[in-house]
Amino acid sequence: MKELWTLFWIFARIGAFTFGGGYAMLPMLQKEIVEKYGWATEEEIMDYYAVGQCTPGVIAVNTSTFIGYKRKGIIGGIVATLGMTFPSLIVITLIASALQSFNDNxxxxxxxxxxxxxxxxxxxxxxxxxxxxxxxxxxxxxxxxxxxxxxxxxxxxxxxxxxxxxxxxxxxxxxxxxxxx
Amino acid sequence: MNYLLLFWEFFKIGLFALGGGLATLPFLYDLADKYTWLDASILPDMIAISESTPGAIGVNMATYTGYSSGGILGGIIATLGLVAPSIIIIILVARFLNRFNENFYVKAAFYGLRPAVTALIALAGFEVFKVSIITLGQFELTRQLIDLVDIKSTLLFLIMIFLINKYKKHPVVYILGGAAVGILFKF
Known part of the structure; x- marks a missing residue:
């Protein structure tokens, strides 16, 4: 349970600090997953990213799911993905709702x-x-x-x-x- | 708002949008074409917001589009719909296929996909170009060729092409620059 929580927050941090996703998330992944937690090697991260590029969907999401799955099985994959999308949900919802109210300005x-x-x-x-x-x-x-x-x-x-x-x-x-x- | 339909439409986007970055854009224009609950005129602003905020662009675009169609719940459901196929496919791939990205069929499919995805994004990009630079209404009134494009926008367009290729800064820099120019020169 504790590890799932950690998984969620690692990916929430990565989601919150990468602009653009995709390739931009690689340095963050290396820092968090490889250096800080030692959950995967650099080569493994590159492999996951390569698979993420050639499977359907958003590359950053695919890579997160892959790492989460390798770490904690199906539930790990889901938790990592939810962590990755969490900052987007908060930030985009706030901005979109603010824009809606200033639309006529x-x-x-x-x-x-x-x-x-x-x-x-x-x-x-x-x-x-x-x-x-x-x-x-x-x-x-x-x-x-x-x-x-x-x-x-x-x-x-x-x-x-x-x-x-x-x-x-x-x-x-x-x-x-x-x-x- | 039919949330089940929203989920299903974004599920399909997650399943078929390949190639990263702006790959979901052609699908969003297709949605706006098909349904009244999505207004195509929000899409260029949506790209700007998605590129200027943290997070994967594809996820940001889904949240923004979902929110503008169905409020907070709409944003959450569209995002979950988009990532659901990824979760299913990645888990299958991780389980059953080793060296998926070096598989002959995967490589051959992408060999065919890439040019087509490029064309789809080019078409979506043309839609953005149309609303930001071309002034067809004005042209129909005056029939003067000079009125076909907005002069201020065309100038900014050309200057931005130059700046983006020369300095290669993060998109958010140019987006903020565009906003400042828009306010100063009353676009």
Missing amino acids: PIIQHAFAGVRVVVAVLVANVVVKMLKTAIIDWVGIVLFTAALIVGLLFDISPIYIIIGSALTGIISKKIGGVKSL
Whole structure:
């Protein structure tokens, strides 16, 4: 019981002090899990993170679940995940409710009009970065273009595009012999 | 608010959003398309808040969206829905599969997924671009090409592209900068 409580607070701390999640949480994980508690080695943390990247869902959540599970079984996985999301629930709920009550304030409106422009740039930047690692051959170009056209023209859920592109990836790797760019 | 539906919709997002970071964004736009309880106009602000506060971006986005659709309980339920598939899948993977990330099928699926996820996020990004820079209403009134974009926003957009790529600071720095410019120049 005491260890579960510790697990919860470790991950709550990590959730509270990492901005952006994903890769940003690795240094915190190393400090808390490897150095302070010695619950895993650095290599193990990297392995968990690698699995977290290629399983569905938020990477930070996946990594937390993995470490919690390895430590304390299913209940450990659940507790670590709840710890990780706990600060978000508190902070975001407070901010969202504050924003709702100041929504008609002209200063807030001007601020967010400026912020939205920055968000457009930030998202564009993420896309450019992803393009560099995602598109490495002709299959990539075809899938990118196809997903763009389908997403633009048809009113279908992203789920189908995700499933379709994963299957295409598997089929083209099975057939093999794709020429790289 | 139908909380069961909210949970189910975020459960599906947790199950199919792959690729980290903004991967949930296309799904949130899809939700706003499908249901009246989610207003697409809150989504750009939601990204800004999620990037400027602690915690994983995907979790923050779920809490914010859930809260704006169904209050405090909505935020909690959306977040639990998002993480539930992770818990199930990770426990299965940890139990039955060794070296999951080096598995042929996993690698091949991601090889196909990555370009498509990039396209989906690009499309969601275009929605943000549309509400922050393009002024279609003004253009329809005047039919002047110059009225198609908001001049102040376009300038800020170009300056930010330059600054973000030159200095590579944390996003929160630029978001606060954008807020200050928005207030000073009455965006």
